Amino acid sequence: MFKRVLLKLSGEFLAGASGFGISPEEGSALARRIVTALEGTDVELAVVIGGGNLWRGARNGQGMDPATADYIGMLGTVMNAMALQDAMESAGRPTRVMTAIQMHAVAEPYVRRRAMRHLEKGRVVILGGGNGAPFFTTDTTSTLRALELGADVVLMAKNKVDGVYDSDPRKNPDAVLLRDLTHLEVVERRLEVMDATALTLCMDRGLPIVVFDLFQEGNLERLFRGERVGTLIQS
Template identity: 85%
Template structure:
C-alpha cells in the first residue's frame, strides 16, 4: 500500500467537452472522485496539474519567445490548481495550493518542508506553477516534486486509456496492453508514458510509475488500497 502519492493530472480533466477552459461541473466531478477515493484511507496525496486546457506553448505561443510562452503556461497551471482546490474543499478535502512562481495573494510559495507538513496533517497539496523555470513539462515537475516530498509512486492519470500499450490503442485496434515494464524498457521501446527527462529521473531514482484510467470506476481507490491497476513501471 502507498503512504504518500503524487497524482499527475492533465489540465483537460478540468475542461469542457471541447477540451478547453475550466468547467465547474467537470472539475467538481473530478474533485468528488478523488475525495471519495481518499475517504477512509491514510494516503497522503499531492497533485500536479497541467495547463493544456488553457494554454499550450507549442501551439498558442507560435511567434513568441519560447520562455515567455512557457511562463504563460505555468500561470495556467496555477489557475487550474485554484479551481481544483475550490472543488476539492467543496467535496470535503482540505487542500493547499503551492506555487513555484510567487503569488502570495492566491497561493503559498512552494517550500518543500511546508508541503510535507501539509501532507502529514492530512491536507491535499496541489503544486502549481510548474517548477518555476521554462523548458520543463509538468511531467518533469511531477517527478521532481514526488522525489522532494518522498512519494512512493507517481500516478499518471489518463482518460479512457487503461494503461500503456505498444502502440496507440485509439488508432490501432491490435495494440497490445503492457501490464508491467521497467523504466529502461519504456525508454528503449519509446512507449508514450511521460517525457524523456521525467522518465529518466524516475529511472535514476527507482521511482515507480503507474499509468491508469482515472475515470474507470474505483481505479483510484483501488490503487490507494494497494491493488494492481493499469500499467506498473518500476526498476
C-alpha cells in the same frame, strides 16, 4: 500499499466538451472522484495539474519568445490548481495550493518542508506554477516534486486509456496492454509514457510509475488500497 502519492492530472480534465477552459461541473466531478477515493485511507496526496486546457506553449505561443510562452503556461497551471482547490474543499477535503512562482495573494510559495507538513496533516497539496523555470514539462515537475516530497509512486492519470500499450490502441485494434514494464524497457521501446527527462529521473532514482484510467469507476480507490491497476513501471 502506497503511503505518499503524487497524482499527475491533465488540465483537460477540468475542461468541458470543448476541451478548453474550466468547467465548474467537470471540476466538481473530478474533485468528488479524488475525495471519495481518499476516504477511509491514510494516503497522503500531492497533485500536479497541467495547463493544457488554458494554454499550450507550442501551439498558443507561436511567434512568441519560448520562455515567455512557457511562463504563461505555468500561470495557467496555477489557475487550474485554484479551481481544483475550490472544488475539493466544496467536497469536504482541506487543501493547500502551493506554487513555484510566488503570488502570495492566491497561493502559498512552494517550500518543500512546508508541503510535507501539510501532507502529514492530511491536507491535499496541489502544486502549480511548474518548477518555476521554463523549458520543463508538467511530467518533469511531477517527477521532481515526487522525489522532493518522498512520494512512493507517481500516478499518471489518463482519460479512457487504461495503461501503456505496445502501440497506439486508437490506431491499432490489435495493440496489447502491457501490465509490467521497467523504466529501461519504456526507453528502449520508445513507449509514450512521459517525457525523456522525467522518465530518466524516475529510472535513476527507482521511482515507480503507474499509468491508469482515472475515469474508470473505482480505479483510484483500488490504487489507494494497494491493488494493481493499469501499467506498473518500476526498476
